[in-house]
Amino acid sequence: MKLPFFPIAASHMAERVDRLYLGLLLISAFFLALIFLPMLYFLFKYRRGKMLSHRKLKFATWKLEVIWTLIPLFMLLCLFGWAATIYYDEERPPARTLEAFVVAKQWMWKIQHAEGNREINELHVPTGQAVKLTMTSEDVIHSFYIPAMRLKQDVVPGRYVTEWFEPTRPGTYHLFCAEFCGADHSLMGGNIVVMKPADYQAWLNAGRPVDNLAATGEHLFREFGCSGCHQNSTVVHAPRLEGVFGKPVPLQGGAITTADEQYIRDSILLPASQIAVGYSNVMPSYTGRVSEEQLIQLIAYIKSLGNQTPPEETK
Amino acid sequence: MNELAPATHTHTSAPAESYLDEHTVRSWLLTTDHKRIGVLYLISIVFYFLVAAVAVGIMRIELLHPHGTLLLNETYNKLFTLHGVLMVWFFLIPSIPSALGNFIIPIMIGARDVAFPKLNLLSWYLFMIGGGFVLYSIMIGGVDTGWTFYTPFSSTYSNTHVLTMVFGVFIAGFSSILTGLNFIITIHKMRAPGMRWFRMPLFLWSLYSTSIILVLATPVLAITLLLMAVERVWGIGIFDPRLGGDPILFQHLFWFYSHPAVYIMVLPSMGVVSELMAAFTRKEVFGYEWVAGASVAIAVVGFLVWGHHMFVSSQSIYAGMVFSILSFIVAVPSGIKVFNWTATLYQGSISFETPMIYALGFIGLFAIGGLTGLFLAALAVDVHVTDTYFVVAHFHYIMVGGAVMGFMGGLHYWWPKITGRLYPEAFGRLAAIVTFIGFNFTFFPQFVMGYLGMPRRYHNYAPEFQVYHVLSTAGASILGIGYLLPVIYLLWSLRYGKKAPANPWHATGLEWQTTSPPPKHNFDETPVVTGPPYDYTEDFEPKPSGVLHA
Numbered sequence: 113m114k115l116p117f118f119p120i121a122a123s124h125m126a127e128r129v130d131r132l133y134l135g136l137l138l139i140s141a142f143f144l145a146l147i148f149l150p151m152l153y154f155l156f157k158y159r160r161g162k163m164l165s166h167r168k169l170k171f172a173t174w175k176l177e178v179i180w181t182l183i184p185l186f187m188l189l190c191l192f193g194w195a196a197t198i199y200y201d202e203e204r205p206p207a208r209t210l211e212a213f214v215v216a217k218q219w220m221w222k223i224q225h226a227e228g229n230r231e232i233n234e235l236h237v238p239t240g241q242a243v244k245l246t247m248t249s250e251d252v253i254h255s256f257y258i259p260a261m262r263l264k265q266d267v268v269p270g271r272y273v274t275e276w277f278e279p280t281r282p283g284t285y286h287l288f289c290a291e292f293c294g295a296d297h298s299l300m301g302g303n304i305v306v307m308k309p310a311d312y313q314a315w316l317n318a319g320r321p322v323d324n325l326a327a328t329g330e331h332l333f334r335e336f337g338c339s340g341c342h343q344n345s346t347v348v349h350a351p352r353l354e355g356v357f358g359k360p361v362p363l364q365g366g367a368i369t370t371a372d373e374q375y376i377r378d379s380i381l382l383p384a385s386q387i388a389v390g391y392s393n394v395m396p397s398y399t400g401r402v403s404e405e406q407l408i409q410l411i412a413y414i415k416s417l418g419n420q421t422p423p424e425e426t427k
Numbered sequence: 428m429n430e431l432a433p434a435t436h437t438h439t440s441a442p443a444e445s446y447l448d449e450h451t452v453r454s455w456l457l458t459t460d461h462k463r464i465g466v467l468y469l470i471s472i473v474f475y476f477l478v479a480a481v482a483v484g485i486m487r488i489e490l491l492h493p494h495g496t497l498l499l500n501e502t503y504n505k506l507f508t509l510h511g512v513l514m515v516w517f518f519l520i521p522s523i524p525s526a527l528g529n530f531i532i533p534i535m536i537g538a539r540d541v542a543f544p545k546l547n548l549l550s551w552y553l554f555m556i557g558g559g560f561v562l563y564s565i566m567i568g569g570v571d572t573g574w575t576f577y578t579p580f581s582s583t584y585s586n587t588h589v590l591t592m593v594f595g596v597f598i599a600g601f602s603s604i605l606t607g608l609n610f611i612i613t614i615h616k617m618r619a620p621g622m623r624w625f626r627m628p629l630f631l632w633s634l635y636s637t638s639i640i641l642v643l644a645t646p647v648l649a650i651t652l653l654l655m656a657v658e659r660v661w662g663i664g665i666f667d668p669r670l671g672g673d674p675i676l677f678q679h680l681f682w683f684y685s686h687p688a689v690y691i692m693v694l695p696s697m698g699v700v701s702e703l704m705a706a707f708t709r710k711e712v713f714g715y716e717w718v719a720g721a722s723v724a725i726a727v728v729g730f731l732v733w734g735h736h737m738f739v740s741s742q743s744i745y746a747g748m749v750f751s752i753l754s755f756i757v758a759v760p761s762g763i764k765v766f767n768w769t770a771t772l773y774q775g776s777i778s779f780e781t782p783m784i785y786a787l788g789f790i791g792l793f794a795i796g797g798l799t800g801l802f803l804a805a806l807a808v809d810v811h812v813t814d815t816y817f818v819v820a821h822f823h824y825i826m827v828g829g830a831v832m833g834f835m836g837g838l839h840y841w842w843p844k845i846t847g848r849l850y851p852e853a854f855g856r857l858a859a860i861v862t863f864i865g866f867n868f869t870f871f872p873q874f875v876m877g878y879l880g881m882p883r884r885y886h887n888y889a890p891e892f893q894v895y896h897v898l899s900t901a902g903a904s905i906l907g908i909g910y911l912l913p914v915i916y917l918l919w920s921l922r923y924g925k926k927a928p929a930n931p932w933h934a935t936g937l938e939w940q941t942t943s944p945p946p947k948h949n950f951d952e953t954p955v956v957t958g959p960p961y962d963y964t965e966d967f968e969p970k971p972s973g974v975l976h977a
Contacts, residue, residue: 116891119879129807133878136805140798143762147769147794154772155787158708159779177717180766181759188755191805196748199806203744218584252580253674255739255814259880262811266740268675269579270668273741286889290814290882292573294580295500298885 122260122281122306128198129262135194139187202263205276209244210237213325213408216247216254216267218293219300224408227316228324233302235287237279238312244276246373250404255291258304264290272373279306329413332406336398350395351388357418362389376411445847445944459544462945465530466845467551469838472518472526473914475558479513482506484907487900493890503886504571505587509561511574512592516599517558519826520688522834523695524641525554525606528634530845532610534938534945535628537619537954542612550605553598560595564588573884575685578666578677582658590659593652600649603691607641610634619937621956625719628936628960629705629712632719633698636726640687640694644730648684651677675740682733690729692826693793694722696833697764700786703836704768706934707783708775711961714767721760728757738809747806754804761797765790780932781855785836788863792828796821799874816895817877820870828866835862835913842917843927847944850920854912862909868902935961 121127211226212235223231237243247256249269256275257264260283265275289300307315323331333339341350356371364387369375378385380402383395402410446462455463486506489495498506529547533540541547564570570592572581581589614635618627654665655677664670666677705712712718734742734750768790777783799821803809812818835858843849876895881888888896930939937954938945 116879117875125807129811132805133802133808136802136808140801143798144794147765148791151769151772151787151790154769154775155777158772158775158777160776173714173717176770177714177763177767181763184762185756185759188758188801189752191801192752192755195805195807195809196751199738199747199751199810200744202807202810203747252584253577257814257880257882259811262807264739264810264813268668268741270674271741286880288880288882292504292577292580292884294584295504295571297504298500298882298887 120260120281120283120285121262122283122285123262123277123279125198125202125277126260126262126280128201132195132198136191139191143184202276205244205274206242209242209276211244211246212237213405213412214245214247214256214267215250215404215408216256216289217250218252219289219296221256221287221289221300221302222405224325224405225316226325226412228321228328229316229319230321233287234305235302236305236307236312236315238307238309239279239282240309242276242278244274246408247273247275248377248404248408252293253291254289254293254300257288257290258285259288260285260304266291272377279304282306282308282311325409325412326416327413329409329411329416332402332410333413336402336410338410341395348394349391351391352422353414354417354420355422357415359418361386363387364389373411373415376414377407380407380410444946445942446947447847447944457548459540459548460947461529461533461541461544461547462845462949464547464551465526465528468521468526468529468554469845471551471555471558472522475513475517477914478562479510479518480907480910482510482513484903486510487903489886490888490896491893491900493893494887498886500886501571502569504573504884505565505569507884508570508573508592509565512561512570512596513558514827515574515688516596517554517561519692519830520603521554521606522692522830523699523837524610524634524637524691525550525602527699527834527837527841528610528695529606531841531938532613532631532634533617534844534941534949535631535936536614536617536622537937537950537956538613538617539948539950541609542617543609546605547609550602550609553602553605557595557597557599557602560591560598564591564595567591575681576652576655576677577681578655578658578674579668579672582655582665582677583667583669590656593656597649597652600645600652603641603645607638607645610638611642614638619954619956625716626956626958626960627719629701629715629718629722630695630698633694633701633722636722637691637694640691640726640729644684644687644691647680648688651680651684654680675737675742678737678740679733682736683730686733686736687726687729689822689826690725692830693833694725696789696793696829696837697722699833699837699840700768700789701764702934702936703782703786703840704771705961705963706840706932707780707786708771708777709963710771710775711959711963712767713770713773714763715959715961718764718767721763724760725757728753728760732757735804735809736813738806739813751804751806755801758797758801758804761793765794765797779856780839781850781852781859782836782840784856784859784863785832785839788859788866789829789832789836791863792824792832792866796824796828799824811880812877814883815877816873816881816883819883820873820877823870823873828870832862835859838913838917840932841938842920843931844938844943844945846921846924847927848920848924849927849931850913850924851916854916858909858912858916861905861912865902865905865907865909869899869906870902872896872898872902935963 121130213224215222221233223235247267249267254267255264256267261277263275263277265273283306285304287302287304289297341348342353359371360368361371362368381399383397384393387393446460489497567588570587570589572585572589614631657663658665664672666672666674701712701718732750732754734746735754738747839855872895876892881892927943929942941950
């Protein structure tokens with residue numbers, strides 16, 4: 113039987129995490145030696161029946177205490193800096209990424225690529241390109257865990273969370289749910305399939321539907337009647353959505369928020385909670401009418417409008 | 428009885444009546460004697476421990492195979508919930524404070540009892556009622572949420588008996604609060620004349636720190652569980668986003684209690700170990716004031732690190748960094764203690780009685796548990812290993828390695844005082860060594876397995892992890908023997924053990940100046956303290972190790 117000690121490293125982040133892990137192992141070994149070698153020596157040397165000394169210790173206790181307080185403290189702060197740097201990079205996706213969207217539910221992972229491809233419990237990605245996942249859950253908290261990438265992110269209902277990685281090694285790797293989520297928690301897993309870019313392109317083309325996510329979202333935008341108010345309406349005063357995504361939105365009451373995925377999601381489900389300046393609270397809530405996957409498609413559509421210039425408002 | 432004219436003054440020559448001399452059930456169930464309440468706690472926590480251990484035994488057998496066939500998924504989930512709830516709230520948290528602390532604190536400070544004896548009895552009853560609710564919820568079908576009760580799973584989705592179990596934990600929380608209050612006031616107000624703060628044994632410092640956590644943190648747990656129950660029963664949106672709540676709020680509230688709770692489990696052990704290091708090296712604890720101060724520092728800083736349980740929960744990355752740095756800092760006072768214990772050995776006269784072996788075992792396991800805590804404080808590594816077996820191994824090293832080794836060490840150390848009988852020393856040493864070996868055998872493979880990516884709370888798992896699970900289960904069988912041995916020989920010693928002298932270890936401390944077992948009111952006359960707590964410099968004939976029981 114094999115006794116592996118390290119998991120496969122399949123992302124650029126994995127190697128950095130492994131180096132930190134090795135560093136921690138070395139420091140642990142150092143401290144263990146520092147504690148246990150003298151301890152074993154003392155246990156042997158000063159065992160009862162051998163000798164007994166009641167001499168007062170000659171050195172100043174407080175000096176020793178200060179030394180063994182400050183040196184570990186300094187080492188720990190260095191470790192913090194090292195670990196925090198990697199964490200910072202792990203949590204901040206680069207500007208250009210492939211995008212995929214993940215909806216978790218008891219007990220499966222539903223994945224939509226920006227190109228429109230859909231998968232369940234499998235995620236195909238190419239090497240050499242950063243992949244950003246925007247994730248949410250339909251029910252309880254799950255956790256999207258890819259050991260080979262050294263990445264884990266809780267997937268929280270009501271929120272969009274992101275995780276990103278850059279696969280470096282083709283292969284098939286475990287996907288686990290790491291947050292206890294009910295009866296079949298341990299079966300809620302799957303595979304991350306990392307392919308060479310050409311293979312990935314072939315895979316993408318083979319399964320590509322007619323529409324990409326944004327186009328599907330545009331259909332929904334009409335179906336749900338959003339377009340009636342948000343496009344060309346002469347009756348209802350609703351904000352146009354061109355050029356909105358990613359920009360700051362001034363809200364009634366003086367706050368300013370950013371029109372990101374979470375803001376759009378909240379605006380669809382809880383429209384009364386954040387009203388943009390200059391508009392009134394007339395939009396109905398779509399809670400219960402729109403699924404998490406449809407929300408993602410709508411957001412993809414609004415996101416695709418982000419680069420367009422807003423039309424002149426007609427009064 | 429007229430308290431102003433103690434009967435002991437009139438017939439000092441007759442042996443005082445021991446606290447154990449009354450035998451009726453009523454005399455036990457209505458007692459307000461802190462010693463008897465300590466014994467009641469001792470019996471109860473051992474019972475809960477055994478139930479929780481059986482649960483995990485079944486789980487470990489199941490995990491021998493990647494697709495275990497003994498249990499259903501649901502049953503497995505219910506077993507780990509039961510194991511966690513009973514171990515955390517009904518064994519680890521009350522083990523040393525409520526059982527040993529109740530017995531020893533008043534005697535150690537030269538008092539007749541705790542400050543509020545009736546409240547003390549009430550806290551035991553609350554503890555038992557809470558445990559009753561937990562056992563009841565198992566009998567009617569169990570709970571599958573895990574001991575952390577994360578929402579919205581627990582508040583909305585779980586179809587099991589969450590409410591009855593949470594109610595049990597809620598009630599047991601009041602028991603914790605009452606015990607903590609009682610200890611704080613007892614230690615403040617009832618110390619013997621001359622026992623200044625820096626003349627207190629370190630066990631008292633650690634229990635004082637623990638009590639502060641008990642009193643300040645437990646109400647937060649109670650409120651959190653109450654809010655969760657409110658959401659579950661009335662559908663009021665507090666944690667479930669579908670109802671307008673915030674699922675991460677629960678985690679903040681829960682860990683605000685549950686992280687300090689780890690120190691509730693391990694600080695008392697550190698106190699016990701300090702006592703044992705002094706007694707079995709025949710030296711004062713090196714840097715006594717620093718060790719005492721480290722207890723308080725751990726209790727205080729321990730309140731500021733709860734967010735390190737949530738590095739991947741989607742809390743802000745800057746919050747993550749603040750919690751990370753504080754988590755690194757809380758390691759410093761723990762390190763101080765370990766260094767001081769090592770330095771205590773220097774020029775000591777070290778004997779290897781059972782309690783000392785447990786104490787050394789504690790230091791070994793605690794050092795590994797503490798150092799692996801740094802891995803979890805280190806953000807980027809935590810992202811990979813959180814919610815895996817690495818965490819399982821880490822907290823078992825701290826909580827079980829720490830709390831259980833300390834508890835067993837303390838139990839053996841004070842056993843002659845509690846029962847008036849000596850336990851068989853050879854069996855004691857064997858049990859301590861078997862426990863240490865079994866423990867490492869069980870949990871060390873879990874570190875490796877965790878870094879390889881084995882998630883926790885998995886009933887079925889990927890086949891490459893099997894070899895580590897098999898090792899772990901094999902270790903658990905050894906550990907089980909290490910736990911069963913003391914149950915057998917300690918019970919045996921109650922009837923057949925040799926009668927214990929007042930001070931079998933030749934240790935300092937007021938508890939060794941009264942008879943074994945102590946009389947009802949602990950001391951015939953209030954003792955007066957005139958010196959430091961570990962004065963081993965005079966009146967001691969060095970004896971070779973083991974002579975006591977030869």
